[in-house]
Amino acid sequence: MNIHQILAGFADGDAISHEAMQLRDIIRSWGYESDIFVEPARVSPSLYQQCKPLSAYSATADDVCLHHYGINSPSTDLFLASPAKKVIIYHNITPAEYFYGFDDSLASELRAGRSRLRDICRIADSVWTVSQFNASELKELGVEKVEVFPLLFSPWNLDLIPEPLILQKFTRKLKNILFVGRIVPNKRIEDLIQAFAWYNKTINQYSRLIIVGSNRSAPRYYAMLRMLAGDLDLPNVCFEGFAAPAGLAAYYRVADAYVCPSIHEGYCLPLIEAMYCKVPVIARAAGGMPEAMDRAGVLYAGLDEIELAELINRVIADKRLNARIISSQTERIAKLQARQPDLELKTLLGAWLK
Amino acid sequence: MKILIAGEDAASSLGAEIRQKAEDLRRRTGRNAPSKISPEIGALALHKARSDEEYFVHYMRLLRYRDAYDTYDFDIPRRAGFVGAIMAGFKKILWKLLRYQHDRIAFRQNLINSLFTNAIEFEMAERRRNDQEIHLRLERIETLLREQ
Numbered sequence: 001m002n003i004h005q006i007l008a009g010f011a012d013g014d015a016i017s018h019e020a021m022q023l024r025d026i027i028r029s030w031g032y033e034s035d036i037f038v039e040p041a042r043v044s045p046s047l048y049q050q051c052k053p054l055s056a057y058s059a060t061a062d063d064v065c066l067h068h069y070g071i072n073s074p075s076t077d078l079f080l081a082s083p084a085k086k087v088i089i090y091h092n093i094t095p096a097e098y099f100y101g102f103d104d105s106l107a108s109e110l111r112a113g114r115s116r117l118r119d120i121c122r123i124a125d126s127v128w129t130v131s132q133f134n135a136s137e138l139k140e141l142g143v144e145k146v147e148v149f150p151l152l153f154s155p156w157n158l159d160l161i162p163e164p165l166i167l168q169k170f171t172r173k174l175k176n177i178l179f180v181g182r183i184v185p186n187k188r189i190e191d192l193i194q195a196f197a198w199y200n201k202t203i204n205q206y207s208r209l210i211i212v213g214s215n216r217s218a219p220r221y222y223a224m225l226r227m228l229a230g231d232l233d234l235p236n237v238c239f240e241g242f243a244a245p246a247g248l249a250a251y252y253r254v255a256d257a258y259v260c261p262s263i264h265e266g267y268c269l270p271l272i273e274a275m276y277c278k279v280p281v282i283a284r285a286a287g288g289m290p291e292a293m294d295r296a297g298v299l300y301a302g303l304d305e306i307e308l309a310e311l312i313n314r315v316i317a318d319k320r321l322n323a324r325i326i327s328s329q330t331e332r333i334a335k336l337q338a339r340q341p342d343l344e345l346k347t348l349l350g351a352w353l354k
Numbered sequence: 355m356k357i358l359i360a361g362e363d364a365a366s367s368l369g370a371e372i373r374q375k376a377e378d379l380r381r382r383t384g385r386n387a388p389s390k391i392s393p394e395i396g397a398l399a400l401h402k403a404r405s406d407e408e409y410f411v412h413y414m415r416l417l418r419y420r421d422a423y424d425t426y427d428f429d430i431p432r433r434a435g436f437v438g439a440i441m442a443g444f445k446k447i448l449w450k451l452l453r454y455q456h457d458r459i460a461f462r463q464n465l466i467n468s469l470f471t472n473a474i475e476f477e478m479a480e481r482r483r484n485d486q487e488i489h490l491r492l493e494r495i496e497t498l499l500r501e502q
Binding site for chain 2: 100101102103104190194197198201202203205206220223224225227228230231232233285294295296297298299300301302303304306307309310311314321324325327328
C-alpha cells in the first residue's frame with residue numbers, strides 16, 4: 001500500500017509544499033511508500049529532487065492519494081482519475097475577483113478552481129481542510145463531512161543562522177515593520193503602505209517597512225504598490241522579493257512588528273512564524289487568521305490607515321503591551337509545538353492503514 | 355472598530371485612545387503628513403481596472419504623470435538634541451552644495467524618462483492601428499468566404 005500526494009505546484013517557501021514534505025516524512029516513518037507528484041513545469045528547481053513528475057504517478061485501489069487543492073490544475077484531473085482512496089486537503093482558493101485587472105488568466109484559473117470544488121469534494125472519499133474557516137466554506141457548499149487538520153508548522157528554517165548580509169543591510173537602528181507573504185491583491189499590502197506613510201511621516205521618521213515575498217505572482221499588483229510607495233514619497237519601503245530560509249530568519253530577527261492586512265487567508269503561516277521569532281503580530285481579523293492566531297497577538301478590523309499606524313506605534317512603543325502580546329504568542333507556539341501530527345494523521349487515515 | 359489584544363476585547367480602552375490620536379494626526383498637513391495625490395491619478399486608481407487590457411490603459415495614463423521627478427527640497431529627518439541639530443545642519447549644507455549638479459542630472463534623467471514614455475505611447479498607438487487593420491482585413495476575408 002502506498003500513500004502518495006499530488007500537488008498543483010511545488011515551491012520553496014510555499015506553505016503547502018512544506019506541509020506535503022512533512023506529511024511524506026511522517027508517512028514514510030510508518031513504513032509506507034510515499035512520494036509527491038507535481039507537474040514538472042510548476043516545480044522550483046531547488047526542489048526537483050523532492051518530487052516526481054505527474055506522469056510517473058500510478059496507484060491501485062488499495063493505495064491512498066492525498067491531493068492538496070488550492071487552484072485548478074491538471075493535477076486535480078489525475079487525482080480524480082486515480083483508483084486509490086481519495087483524500088482532498090482543501091487549502092482555500094482565493095476568490096477570483098481580487099485578481100480582476102491584475103491577472104485575468106489567474107483569475108479564471110481561480111474561478112474554475114472554485115466552481116469544481118463541490119464536485120471534487122463529493123468524489124473524494126475524505127475531505128480535510130487546514131482550518132475551520134476553510135471547513136465552513138465547504139459546509140456552505142453542501143459538503144457534509146469535513147475534517148480539520150490544521151496546517152503543520154515546522155520552525156526548521158527559522159532556527160537557521162540568519163543571513164548575515166540581510167542583518168548587515170538593516171543594521172541602522174530604525175523601527176522595522178515587516179510583512180511576509182506573496183505579493184498578491186488579497187493581501188491588501190496597499191493598506192499597510194498607506195498606514196506606514198502615516199507612521200513614518202507623523203509618528204516615527206526613523207522607521208522602515210520591509211515587504212518580503214515573491215513579486216512574480218501578480219506583477220501588475222506589484223507595480224501598483226511600487227507606484228504607491230513613490231506617490232507617498234516613501235523611500236523606506238523596502239521590497240525585498242523572495243527570501244531563502246536563512247534570509248527569512250534574518251528578516252524576522254530585525255523586525256519590531258509583523259503586520260498582516262490581508263482580507264482573505266485560509267490560515268496564514270507567516271503569522272505563526274513571526275510569533276515563533278517573538279515578533280509582535282498585528283493581523284486583520286479576516287479569513288482563517290483569527291484561528292491561526294488563537295487568542296494571541298493583536299487582531300483588528302474596521303481601522304483606517306491612520307488608526308492602523310497608531311496601533312502599530314502602540315504595539316512597538318508600549319513596552320507593557322508589547323510584553324503582553326509576546327507572552328500570548330509564546331503560549332500559542334507552545335500549544336502548536338505540543339501537537340502530535342503523527343497521531344492526528346493516523347486517526348484521520350484510520351481504517352485505511354494496514 | 356475591533357481590536358483584540360491576546361484574545362481580549364480592547365476596542366473601548368486602547369481602541370478609544372487610538373481613535374483620539376488618529377484624529378490629532380489627521381489634522382496635520384504639509385511636510386508632517388503623507389503627500390496627497392488626487393484619487394483619479396493616484397496609484398490605487400489601478401484598482402478600477404477590470405481586465406488586463408483596462409489595467410494597461412490605466413497604467414499608461416498614470417505613467418504619464420510620473421515620467422519625471424521633481425527637484426523640490428525635501429524634509430531631512432533629524433534626531434532630537436544638539437548632535438541631531440548639527441547633523442541636520444550639515445546635511446542641509448551638503449544638499450545646497452550638491453544641488454546644482456543634482457538638478458543637471460535630474461534634467462537629463464527626466465528627459466530620458468519622458469522620451470521613453472513617449473516611445474511606449476507611440477508603440478501602443480501603432481499596435482492599436484495594426485490590430486484594427488488586421489481586424490478589418492479578417493472581417494473582409496470572412497465576408498468573402500461566406501459569400502462564396
